[in-house]
Amino acid sequence: MYYDVHGNKISKSQWKKMYAAFKNRQEIIRAGLSRRDLARMGLLTAAGYLVAKEGLSVWGQATLSSSSGSGQCASPATIPFTMQLPIMPRKQPIALSSLTGPAPQINPNTAINPVTGIAFEGRTRPHQAPALGFPFPPSVVYQVSQQAGTVVMSPQLPQQTIWGFDGISPGPTYVANYGTPILVRNYNNLPTDNGGFGKASVSTHLHNGHTPSESDGFPCDFFAQSQYYDQYYPNVLAGFNSDHPPAPGQPITQAGDINEAMSTLWYHDHRVDFTSQNVYKGLAGFFLLFNQFDTGNEGTGFRLPTYPDFDIPMMFADRCFDPKTGLLAFDLVNLDGILGDKFLVNGVIQPVLHVHPRRYRFRWLNSGPSRFYQIYITDLNNTGANNQFWQISNDGNLLPTPVQVPAVQLGVAERADVIIDFSQFAGKTIYLENRLEQTNGRGPTGNLLNAGQGNLLLQIVVDLPPFTDTSVDPATAPQFYALPSTNVNPRVTRNFSFDVTSDGQWIINNQFMDCNVVRFQITQNSVENWVLSNPGNRFPQWTHPVHIHFEEHQILSGAPGLSGRGDSNFFFDSSRTSTGVNAARKDVVRILPRKDVTLFFRFRDWFGRYPMHCHNVVHEDHAMMLRWDIVTNGDTNQNP
Numbered sequence: 001m002y003y004d005v006h007g008n009k010i011s012k013s014q015w016k017k018m019y020a021a022f023k024n025r026q027e028i029i030r031a032g033l034s035r036r037d038l039a040r041m042g043l044l045t046a047a048g049y050l051v052a053k054e055g056l057s058v059w060g061q062a063t064l065s066s067s068s069g070s071g072q073c074a075s076p077a078t079i080p081f082t083m084q085l086p087i088m089p090r091k092q093p094i095a096l097s098s099l100t101g102p103a104p105q106i107n108p109n110t111a112i113n114p115v116t117g118i119a120f121e122g123r124t125r126p127h128q129a130p131a132l133g134f135p136f137p138p139s140v141v142y143q144v145s146q147q148a149g150t151v152v153m154s155p156q157l158p159q160q161t162i163w164g165f166d167g168i169s170p171g172p173t174y175v176a177n178y179g180t181p182i183l184v185r186n187y188n189n190l191p192t193d194n195g196g197f198g199k200a201s202v203s204t205h206l207h208n209g210h211t212p213s214e215s216d217g218f219p220c221d222f223f224a225q226s227q228y229y230d231q232y233y234p235n236v237l238a239g240f241n242s243d244h245p246p247a248p249g250q251p252i253t254q255a256g257d258i259n260e261a262m263s264t265l266w267y268h269d270h271r272v273d274f275t276s277q278n279v280y281k282g283l284a285g286f287f288l289l290f291n292q293f294d295t296g297n298e299g300t301g302f303r304l305p306t307y308p309d310f311d312i313p314m315m316f317a318d319r320c321f322d323p324k325t326g327l328l329a330f331d332l333v334n335l336d337g338i339l340g341d342k343f344l345v346n347g348v349i350q351p352v353l354h355v356h357p358r359r360y361r362f363r364w365l366n367s368g369p370s371r372f373y374q375i376y377i378t379d380l381n382n383t384g385a386n387n388q389f390w391q392i393s394n395d396g397n398l399l400p401t402p403v404q405v406p407a408v409q410l411g412v413a414e415r416a417d418v419i420i421d422f423s424q425f426a427g428k429t430i431y432l433e434n435r436l437e438q439t440n441g442r443g444p445t446g447n448l449l450n451a452g453q454g455n456l457l458l459q460i461v462v463d464l465p466p467f468t469d470t471s472v473d474p475a476t477a478p479q480f481y482a483l484p485s486t487n488v489n490p491r492v493t494r495n496f497s498f499d500v501t502s503d504g505q506w507i508i509n510n511q512f513m514d515c516n517v518v519r520f521q522i523t524q525n526s527v528e529n530w531v532l533s534n535p536g537n538r539f540p541q542w543t544h545p546v547h548i549h550f551e552e553h554q555i556l557s558g559a560p561g562l563s564g565r566g567d568s569n570f571f572f573d574s575s576r577t578s579t580g581v582n583a584a585r586k587d588v589v590r591i592l593p594r595k596d597v598t599l600f601f602r603f604r605d606w607f608g609r610y611p612m613h614c615h616n617v618v619h620e621d622h623a624m625m626l627r628w629d630i631v632t633n634g635d636t637n638q639n640p
């Protein structure tokens, strides 16, 4: 018996055709071609699908002809809830003298490494922070190695070779503190053999970091095998060099606006044209920022559940596996975006977590590549129950106060910190379930699946003994940070249209990403409004999760909403108030078909290049991204 990805019976010959197409695609991917290469070679149709040749296009055509067919994978069967949820280890600092290679320096170390014959360091611009009074080298130093590793994702699948930071995926969790700058020496020790996909050329972005450009992981700042890149993370509040400078006698490391504090960040590869492959391969991890309020200790500050005992980062990812070999498979030749049929949390397919009957903080991240989630707590013995919990952050930033919700929606790269009180589920087994229907990479259909009919992501067994809980009760409406004021006239309002070409390439204002083209220049320490629109001229159903580096935004108007087809299923989105706007600081915004959003920004503190891009990483790689720079005297181009 043969089945397609949705469990529908298909004929053996149909399956053979699908498998042949899959194998042919793998051949193309193994050749290391980017989607743009394929377009140049004439291997893509006008619609962006592979040409109909030797079965190449079969799965793509299934996507076109069947409204329910994602057409992307039919992984081998796996038995869920047999492996424990991995908790990623905390990254440990090392002594400065223990770094491999030369001592860190402010200017890039372009000396030739006699062993490799190329420069020691891949960085091309000096660190900005020391000139502003930040310590160099900082007192806390890390070294990380990007390298291949062998992991088990399910007992039913063979061992998988992934690429990970320190050889694990997710990578180790950095635990950083505001006021304590750090330096990370980031080595590219990836192998040339990529096992079918992935490029051993990398740029590591700290997602949502208020990071100087040269350490941001800008997509075109990639570095080669054997090179390192010293990344300086100031861990300083936004505004330290602008609207919230140091008070007399206060060190610069302590300055900035407390209302700009962040908590849940993540790092991931951002190599231009190859982000989707390299992140799919495993190059991602968490980076947590604590301060005097969000302390990681439930006895102090905001009294949020103690890290790491009751504070657990969870990285959601969907993946495809080769139906014959059971090995991780990547479909490069896909216009929409890639949907997997296996759901990983922290690198394992459908794991189990045992908890105490008390409050926990979970930090949820949708790491992509393309799927949207709407996550509920499901009790399979009582699917009619409305199991509420508390959302305390949006994109990793604490909301002004916790909000009670039945679910949280996450576009790619969005995060939500939630508090779940498991005392109400003592003795029970419950699930985190994604109930958002999505049948292709374009975006969710707008339908919600019934409880128990969606994707069960994580089994939670509330069978550990009672444990003292001194964490804050979200029902008491604790106050976290206020929202920074948006009552400022912008220096310029810029307009951006996220669209698709007739041959299936992705564009912003009718242009592709080009590393060397600065699309517009922003005056440092100015306020701008950006209008992001999704005209949907060819396919009205695209939803784009758009990420802007470096500065967070607030939504002045527009409807990020819940579903792919408008707001029919809208019930809550913590980025908006009941009147529709501006209830959270964010770094990713979902643009629904034929909708637009208006965003408020302050661009402060550092100079240099940064990108805006769609975080459906398939769109990003082909080539829905642009570069902008922060300079002394910027432009006022309204349609860059």
Ligand SMILES: [Cu+2]
Binding pocket: 543, 544, 545, 614, 615, 616, 619, 620, 624
């Ligand atoms: Cu997109």
